[in-house]
Amino acid sequence: MNYKKEQIFLLVNKFRKSPITGFAGRVVGLPRRIGFTAAAFSMTFCSAACLSAKNSELTHHAWELVVQLRFNDAFDYFSRNIKDNTESDELDIRNMHLGQALSLLNKNPKTNTNTRRAISMLESLAGEDPKDETGLTARYLLARAHLFHLTPASTEDAMTKYEGIIRDKPEHIIAQISVVKLAMLRIYGENNGKTKLEVIKSIEAMSSLLKDSALVRDFHLLLGNAYMYFDLSPEKALHHLIKAERIGIAGPVSSSETCIQIAELANSIGNFHIANSYYKSFVEKYPRDIRSYTVTQKITELNKISNSDQ
Amino acid sequence: MTGFNKPQRKRFFLSSNKLGILLLAVTFSISLWQSLTHELEKLDSEVVTIRIAHQLQDGVVEGYEEAIAEYEALHPNVRVKQIVVPGKIWNMWRKVQLVGGNPPDLMEIADYTVTDEDRRNYFYPLSDQVKTPNPYNAGTPLEGTPWKNTFLNGLTGSHQYRPLLMEIFAVPQFSETNRIFCNMRLLREVTGSDHLPETFDQLTELCEQVLSYAKAKNESVFPIAISNEKVDALMKYNFTQQTQSFALSNRMKTLDYRYFTPVRGFLDGDWELDNPQIVQGLQLILHFSRYFQPGFEATDLEDAQFKFLQGQSLMMYSGSLVYGNLLREANFEIGVFPIQLPAPDSRYGKGVLGPISEAENFLSASIGIYKNSPYLDQSLDFLKFITSYSASQRICEKASRSPALVNTPSSESMKQFTPVSEGWIQGFNPAFKWMGIPMLNTSSLFDANKYILFSAAGGVVSFLNETNKKYSQAIVSDIQRETEIRRISFRQDDGQLIALTQLKRDYNYNIMLQQKLETQNLQEVEYLKNLSAVATSRSRN
Numbered sequence: 001m002n003y004k005k006e007q008i009f010l011l012v013n014k015f016r017k018s019p020i021t022g023f024a025g026r027v028v029g030l031p032r033r034i035g036f037t038a039a040a041f042s043m044t045f046c047s048a049a050c051l052s053a054k055n056s057e058l059t060h061h062a063w064e065l066v067v068q069l070r071f072n073d074a075f076d077y078f079s080r081n082i083k084d085n086t087e088s089d090e091l092d093i094r095n096m097h098l099g100q101a102l103s104l105l106n107k108n109p110k111t112n113t114n115t116r117r118a119i120s121m122l123e124s125l126a127g128e129d130p131k132d133e134t135g136l137t138a139r140y141l142l143a144r145a146h147l148f149h150l151t152p153a154s155t156e157d158a159m160t161k162y163e164g165i166i167r168d169k170p171e172h173i174i175a176q177i178s179v180v181k182l183a184m185l186r187i188y189g190e191n192n193g194k195t196k197l198e199v200i201k202s203i204e205a206m207s208s209l210l211k212d213s214a215l216v217r218d219f220h221l222l223l224g225n226a227y228m229y230f231d232l233s234p235e236k237a238l239h240h241l242i243k244a245e246r247i248g249i250a251g252p253v254s255s256s257e258t259c260i261q262i263a264e265l266a267n268s269i270g271n272f273h274i275a276n277s278y279y280k281s282f283v284e285k286y287p288r289d290i291r292s293y294t295v296t297q298k299i300t301e302l303n304k305i306s307n308s309d310q
Numbered sequence: 311m312t313g314f315n316k317p318q319r320k321r322f323f324l325s326s327n328k329l330g331i332l333l334l335a336v337t338f339s340i341s342l343w344q345s346l347t348h349e350l351e352k353l354d355s356e357v358v359t360i361r362i363a364h365q366l367q368d369g370v371v372e373g374y375e376e377a378i379a380e381y382e383a384l385h386p387n388v389r390v391k392q393i394v395v396p397g398k399i400w401n402m403w404r405k406v407q408l409v410g411g412n413p414p415d416l417m418e419i420a421d422y423t424v425t426d427e428d429r430r431n432y433f434y435p436l437s438d439q440v441k442t443p444n445p446y447n448a449g450t451p452l453e454g455t456p457w458k459n460t461f462l463n464g465l466t467g468s469h470q471y472r473p474l475l476m477e478i479f480a481v482p483q484f485s486e487t488n489r490i491f492c493n494m495r496l497l498r499e500v501t502g503s504d505h506l507p508e509t510f511d512q513l514t515e516l517c518e519q520v521l522s523y524a525k526a527k528n529e530s531v532f533p534i535a536i537s538n539e540k541v542d543a544l545m546k547y548n549f550t551q552q553t554q555s556f557a558l559s560n561r562m563k564t565l566d567y568r569y570f571t572p573v574r575g576f577l578d579g580d581w582e583l584d585n586p587q588i589v590q591g592l593q594l595i596l597h598f599s600r601y602f603q604p605g606f607e608a609t610d611l612e613d614a615q616f617k618f619l620q621g622q623s624l625m626m627y628s629g630s631l632v633y634g635n636l637l638r639e640a641n642f643e644i645g646v647f648p649i650q651l652p653a654p655d656s657r658y659g660k661g662v663l664g665p666i667s668e669a670e671n672f673l674s675a676s677i678g679i680y681k682n683s684p685y686l687d688q689s690l691d692f693l694k695f696i697t698s699y700s701a702s703q704r705i706c707e708k709a710s711r712s713p714a715l716v717n718t719p720s721s722e723s724m725k726q727f728t729p730v731s732e733g734w735i736q737g738f739n740p741a742f743k744w745m746g747i748p749m750l751n752t753s754s755l756f757d758a759n760k761y762i763l764f765s766a767a768g769g770v771v772s773f774l775n776e777t778n779k780k781y782s783q784a785i786v787s788d789i790q791r792e793t794e795i796r797r798i799s800f801r802q803d804d805g806q807l808i809a810l811t812q813l814k815r816d817y818n819y820n821i822m823l824q825q826k827l828e829t830q831n832l833q834e835v836e837y838l839k840n841l842s843a844v845a846t847s848r849s850r851n
Contacts, residue, residue, distance in 0.1 A: 066809035067819070069431070069802055095812070106805050137808055148800045173811055180831055188838035214824040218831040225835065228562050237563075250825040251437070253471065254832055257564055264563035288464030288716060290667045291565045294735045 059092065062099055075103035094134040098125055102141060105149060115149050130164075136174045139165050143178070159185055166209065176212045180219050187226045196230045213247055220244035221258070228261070238265040238274075256286045260295070267298070276302050356387045360685045360692060361414035363393040363407070364675060365400045368634050373705035374696070381695050388688050408432045408680075415683040416693060419469060419480045419676050425748075426472050426795070430802075434681040435477040439690060440465060446698030451717045457481075457694065460715050462729055463669060468744070469676040477829075481697050482673035482714040484631075484706065487727045488543055490534070491618065491626045491636060492645040499523075500624060510650045510658075517601040520624050533601035535623035537614040541606060541760075544627060544649070545595055546739045547666070551651050552591035553737025554663045556581070565735055569747050572738035573789055574839060576782075577847040583778050587661055588740055592763060592770045594651075594658040599764050607764060615639075630727040631674070634710030637723070646726035667733030673714040748792060751784040786847060789840050796837045803830050 058081050065074035078100035082093065101121035104114050122145070125138040143161035146154045162182040166175045183203045191199060204223060210216045224240030227233050241262050249255035263278035279299050283292055364370065371394050378390045393414055395403045401423050407413035408428065419433065440458035447453050452460045458478070462485055465471055471478050490513075492506060500516075500523045507513040517533035524531040536544070556575070557567040567575070575581055581588075603609065603617055611628070618626035619639050626636075627649060636644055652659030677696075679689045695701055702713045712720045712727045720728055741756035742749035755777060763773040807830060810823035 060813065063809045063812045066805050067813065067822070069806060071802075071805060099809075099812075102805050102808055106801055137811070141804065141808065144800070144804045148797045148804070153797075173814075177807075177811075177827065180827075181834070184831070184835055184838055188835070188842050214827050218828055221828075222831065222835060225562065229839065231561055250828045251832070253466065254828065257566075260565055261563045264565065268563070286459075286464060288459055288462060288669055288731075289466065290463075290669050291735050292669065293667055293732050294565055294663075 056092065059096055059099070062096075066099065066103060069106075071103045071106040072108055075100060075107050078103060091132070091134070094125060094128070094132075097121060098134045098137055101125065101138070105141070105145070115145070119145055119149075131168050133172070133174075136165055136169055136172055140174045140178060143181075155185055155189055159189075170209050171211060173212060176210055176215045179206055179209050180215050180222060182206075183219065184222055187222070196226075197232050200226055200230075200232065214250075217244045217247035217249070220247075221249075221254075224261070228265075234265050234269050238262060238269065238271075241265065242274075256282065256289060259285065260291060263295070263298075267302070272302055272305065276306075357389060358387065358685050358688055359389040359391055360416065360683075360689050361391045361393055362416040362677070362692070363395060363404075363414040364418040364677070365397045366394045367397075367631075367675075367709065369709035369711070370675070370705070373708035376708065377696050377701045377705055380701065381692060384695075385688075385691075388692070390692060413680045415680055415685050415689040416677050417680060419678040426799070429472055429477075429479045429678070430799070432681060433479045433678040434683075434686065434690075435479060436481065436679070437478045440478055440481070444694045444698055446695050446701065450699035452699045452715065457697075460697075460699075461673065462714055462716055462731070463671065463673055467671075467673050467676075469673065480676035480678040481693060483675035483677065483697065483702065484673065484709070484711040485714045485727070485729055486629045486631055486672045486674045487668060487712070487729050488540065488547070488627065488629050488649065489646050489727060490649050491628065491633070492647065493618065493621060493624055493640075494643040494645045496531070496621060496624050496642070497645065504645075506645050506647045507650060508647075510652045510656065513650050514597075516624075521601075530622060532603045532617075532623045533625060534598070534603075535609075535614045535617040535626040536602050536606050537609050537611040537628070538607055539611065540614070540627050540629075541595075541599075541602075542741070542743055542757075543629075544598065545591075545741065546744055547649070548594055548651060549588070549591045549739040549741070550736040551662050551666050552587045552594070553740075554666070554734055555587070555661055556737045557735045558663070567737050570789070570792075570836060570840060572740075573742070573747070573749070573785060574843040576785055577789070577843040579850065583740060583781050584774050587737070589770060589774070590658055590660060592773065596763060596770060597658065607761060629672075630712055630724070633724070633727070637710065648726075648730065663734040665730065665733045666736050667731055668729035669731040669733070671729045742788075748795075749785075749788040750791075751788050752781070755780055755784045782847070782851075786844055789844055793837060793840050793844075796833065796840075800830070800834065800837070803833075 058077070062074050062077040062081060065071075065077060078096050082096045082100060085093070085096075101118045104121070105118040107114055119142065122138040122142050126135050126142065129135045130139060139161055143158040143165075146157040146161070159182060162178040162185075165172075165178045166182065169175050170179075183206060186199055186203055187196075194202075200223065207216075207219060210219055220240040220243040224237045224244060227237035227240065241258055245258050245262060249258050259278055259282045263275045263282060266272070266274035266278065276299065279295050279302070282289070282295050283299070286292060362374070364374075371392065374392050378392065381390060382388060400418075404413075404417065404424075407417075413432070417433075419429065441456050443454050444452070444457040444460060447455065447460065458465045461470075461482060463470070463482075465478050465481065467482070470480050470482060494504060497506075498504060500519055507516050520531060520533040523529075553567065553572075556572065557565055560567050560571060562571065564571075572581075599606070603614075603623055606614075609617075611632070614626060614628065615632060615636070617623050619636070621642070633644075633646070651665065652662070654662050654664055677693060679686065679693065683689050696705065697715070699715060699718055702715050703718060705711075706713045706724070707721050710721075710724065712724045741753050743753040743756065759773055759777045762768040762776050763770065803826070807823070807826050810819055810826055813819040814823050
């Protein structure tokens with residue numbers, strides 16, 4: 001039912017945007033909106049039977065349903081789309097199957113049967129062509145299933161899957177995401193006989209793999225925070241956080257957090273110039289933050305130090 | 311027998327068939343006409359009706375009524391319908407509306423039972439919208455200020471911003487501050503002056519004077535009336551001041567020690583329940599409790615108000631929310647002042663930095679937008695209107711409340727409730743109540759053992775001994791529950807993230823993807839830190 005409704009909705013929308021509808025309204029002398037509606041109605045009903053929207057448009061819409069977290073609707077949509085388009089391009093069909101498996105994984109009510117079925121669908125997609133976009137995404141979702149869908153969770157299996165994706169197509173966005181995910185599992189997981197510093201240093205070496213700016217930023221945030229969390233090196237932490245901040249932090253809270261972290265780290269290692277500049281920037285950008293007054297006091301302290309030095 | 315012969319019967323059936331068809335055609339035409347007219351009217355006039363639901367509170371309905379009239383005059387194509395629900399049935403009503411699939415377009419998200427899952431499933435994230443200025447602030451002191459920064463707490467309060475989801479879901483209407491209300495007539499009788507305490511020592515001295523007065527007059531008068539809920543609020547206020555130094559020395563350099571940071575800190579062995587700051591906080595609460603009315607642990611707000619209004623207590627500790635009601639009901643003048651906690655390095659003040667900032671004080675009547683509302687744009691616009699400089703002032707005046715906005719003057723009588731923004735950072739509340747994270751077992755443990763702290767045979771040491779027995783276990787079970795919730799949330803996030811990678815050729819979806827990546831990665835790190843803290847704590851025990 002949802003599938004049908006969505007298809008009609010898409011068609012109506014198509015006609016609404018069409019210049020023909022506006023023109024038709026004017027020809028019969030109706031006000032623009034009524035004319036457009038009348039034309040849209042008549043044309044929709046006359047044409048609905050013989051027109052079908054393009055597969056790509058329908059698939060695009062189905063993915064939009066997933067963005068809206070409407071997994072049940074998306075599952076119906078992908079499933080019907082697969083059924084109705086058996087002669088489509090193989091890549092399109094694989095993409096639809098991926099959407100179907102992904103929405104099945106989150107379909108309500110969540111059942112073990114659905115999870116198992118979705119995983120088996122992902123496995124066959126990954127097996128057919130592990131290196132095309134669909135195959136890589138299926139492998140990524142399998143890694144995530146090991147972490148968040150299956151009980152007990154298996155970090156080892158997830159890490160193996162991430163490593164495989166990165167090895168096979170490092171420049172692909174899914175591989176880029178996998179680099180950050182793998183890095184965080186290694187940092188906060190078991191040490192396997194290494195010290196945390198050794199683990200973090202080995203991860204730093206992975207930075208050359210990253211090309212996507214958003215993921216480069218996340219990678220630096222991850223490393224900067226890890227250096228602080230494990231009390232390892234404020235200098236290194238500062239270096240990574242400044243790099244992340246220069247790329248641009250998207251979230252308002254993470255952005256204020258990073259700003260204050262940079263100021264505090266710089267202050268702790270005696271880099272008062274950077275500290276002062278980020279403290280000031282914090283007070284300017286986040287005047288309502290609960291820490292603003294404390295930061296103002298810190299600026300006063302720094303000014304005193306700077307005056308006494310002079 | 312019908313009395314008809316065959317041809318007559320045939321004619322009758324023919325004519326009745328015709329009549330039926332005619333009736334059917336007429337009713338169909340009427341309904342078609344009505345339905346089309348309705349649709350055409352809608353298109354023609356483009357009048358939309360949006361609904362806003364909130365809890366029934368004195369003066370708020372009238373305040374909104376005025377604002378709605380003004381808004382409708384500005385936007386003749388929008389009608390706003392107010393749905394007012396009594397507080398006692400609010401939770402149930404809200405849940406039914408959301409689950410039923412036809413909730414109002416705008417809805418108050420002002421209670422702790424609105425889970426993150428509810429917020430995520432039903433409410434429209436406002437994080438992007440609040441970055442730009444509110445157009446209704448044009449020509450006011452808030453012109454050009456990002457909407458977010460027009461609020462006293464910058465929308466970082468737990469009713470607006472959800473740390474686990476890293477999204478803002480609501481904007482508030484009122485600012486609530488806890489204050490001490492004083493019966494000025496009784497104050498003059500007891501002290502012979504109008505002077506209100508300005509320090510912790512002066513407050514203590516006044517309380518002692520009340521006890522002496524009651525004894526001398528043999529009257530049942532107590533220094534402070536308080537409800538059970540406000541005892542918890544006072545505990546939170548007190549603990550967050552006592553533990554300020556934790557925020558200063560947080561190794562994550564955020565000048566913050568809230569949310570899950572103290573929880574992990576406990577599991578990592580950074581602090582224990584018998585930490586000197588926590589002990590001092592408990593001693594201070596015990597100190598105050600000597601001045602509360604007997605049985606305060608089981609007193610609700612109405613009872614506490616009743617005692618104060620009847621002159622059975624000199625003062626009452628409560629929120630600005632009750633002020634309008636007190637003004638209407640009291641037959642005496644009411645003085646208002648902030649509770650004074652100990653100054654640094656004074657008695658009970660060892661190690662504290664100073665008064666805590668109220669900048670992130672509780673901002674109430676937070677309104678969110680139903681994410682599947684057919685009128686998202688209109689709802690967002692109306693929300694901007696009611697939280698604008700001018701409309702907000704008028705609503706607050708009608709409701710005897712303080713505005714949630716910065717640089718927005720309160721009415722003369724509400725000035726005492728303006729939050730103190732020149733205050734120091736906060737630490738944490740070891741009960742983890744009202745700290746923006748779900749720690750039900752830990753806060754319930756504190757609640758269950760509070761009687762030990764306040765009983766004659768109990769005290770701080772007994773309370774700590776008893777609470778310590780189950781504290782670690784309660785924290786671990788809470789954090790485990792939280793990691794389970796996050797696991798579920800990551801499943802959906804992954805779906806969304808993959809869908810965004812599929813749609814990223816579209817500029818807007820690409821922007822969404824970048825934000826989603828950052829949010830999910832940061833959340834996942836928090837999740838892994840929590841898992842690791844639980845594992846560390848297990849290996850240590």
